[in-house]
Amino acid sequence: MTRVFNFSAGPATLPEPVLRQAADEMLDWHGSGMSVMEMSHRGKEYIGIQAEAESLLRELMAIPSNYKVVFLQGGAIAQNAFVPMNLLRGKASADYVNTGEWSKKSIKEAGKYARIRVAASSEASKFTEVPPFETWELDPDAAYVHICANETIGGVQYHWTPDTGDVPLVADMSSEILSKPVDVSRYGLIYAGAQKNIGPAGLTIVIVRDDLIGHALPTTPSVFDLKQQADNDSMLNTPPTYAIYIAGLVFKWLKAQGGLPAIERHNVAKAALLYDYLDSTSFYVAPIAKEDRSLMNVPFKLRDESLDEAFLKGAQQRSMLQLKGHRSVGGMRASIYNAMPIEGVKALVAYMKEFEKSHG
Ligand code: PMP
Secondary structure (H helix, E strand, O other), X not given: OOOOEEOOOOOOOOOHHHHHHHHHOOOOOOOOOOOHHHOOOOOHHHHHHHHHXXXXXXXXXXXXXXXXXXXXXXXXXXXXXXXXXXXXXXXXXXXXXXXXXXXXXXXXXXXOOOEEEEEEEOHHHOOOOOOOHHHOOOOOOOOOEEEEOEEOOOOEEOOOOOOOOOOXXXXXXXXXXXXXXXXXXXXXXXEEEOOOOOOOOOOEEEEEEHHHOOOOOOOOOHHHOHHHHHHXXXXXXXXXXXXXXXXXXXXXXXXXXXXXXXHHHHHHHHHXXXXXXXXXXXXXXXXXXXXXXXXXXXXXXXXXXXXXXXXXXXXXXXXXXXXXXXXXXXXEEEEOOOOOOHHHHHHHHHHHHHHHHHHO
């Protein structure tokens, strides 16, 4: 068996021990004689699996007791509609901060449900930074303030938490959840698609403060009504059972790594290897402002773009895959989520140096 270093932005590499355990348990989960995939979501085995996944997530993120965890489908894209449908609470508008491609998508979709104010934007600097908080024009009457905590395509990440006062802060944490400790109490709602740091695609996790539940627009589909899902332990309809089971295994793995403070140290060290090298050469260019660089998605360009193809081909020959940047920005992108081992980043940096030597 050969495993590659998979730098995909998502679905992304998962911890190998998790995949091995899932393989071992595939046909017969804990003597049940069934695969988790085959279990009724109403059966005691599966109910236990989901409850354990939730409790591990609560422990890892230190989620306060006045917050609910809801497991949904629809991906983070569905959340772009879900959030305004559930959180407007009779208010006329919501504030959004525009830091790139994923923010733009959120703003566009939310516009179907409410008046959206762009309270701050880094469009003028081509999304190479998080707009400084002093430039934000927040509306105290907004229903909520929405941010994208880590722009997966652009590689811009908040390394601070905005203080939005009494207006609930909502964060798309799809590509940074569980990569570092966060103070959940600073947020009204956090959402994340699973396919980067949590598990397989098909699962979306929502963490929401109690008082924000129960205000859905009357036209909200029942499966996207926070109250109905929260009241039914995310089982208003069939949840993505297998994805939740794998998420639970990933949470266990994270705990065994020492939890979020330890994984953050690991992530900082991995990203530093790449950024330090990028800063030491002019052969490659790292476009993002230093203080706002993502620890999860590292975009870079070859100064001579005519070499892009040769670079990618050489990487592939060395079993390093999915390094091509998103089509909207071009260049390269190395996604180095929790499960990417430091050996993968070392191998990438060694290859980048070698490529520079032979083509520089
Ligand atoms: N937000 C962010 C920050 C993302 O990275 C992605 C997916 N790459 C999405 C939203 C959309 O997620 P999904 O495809 O699961 O709906």
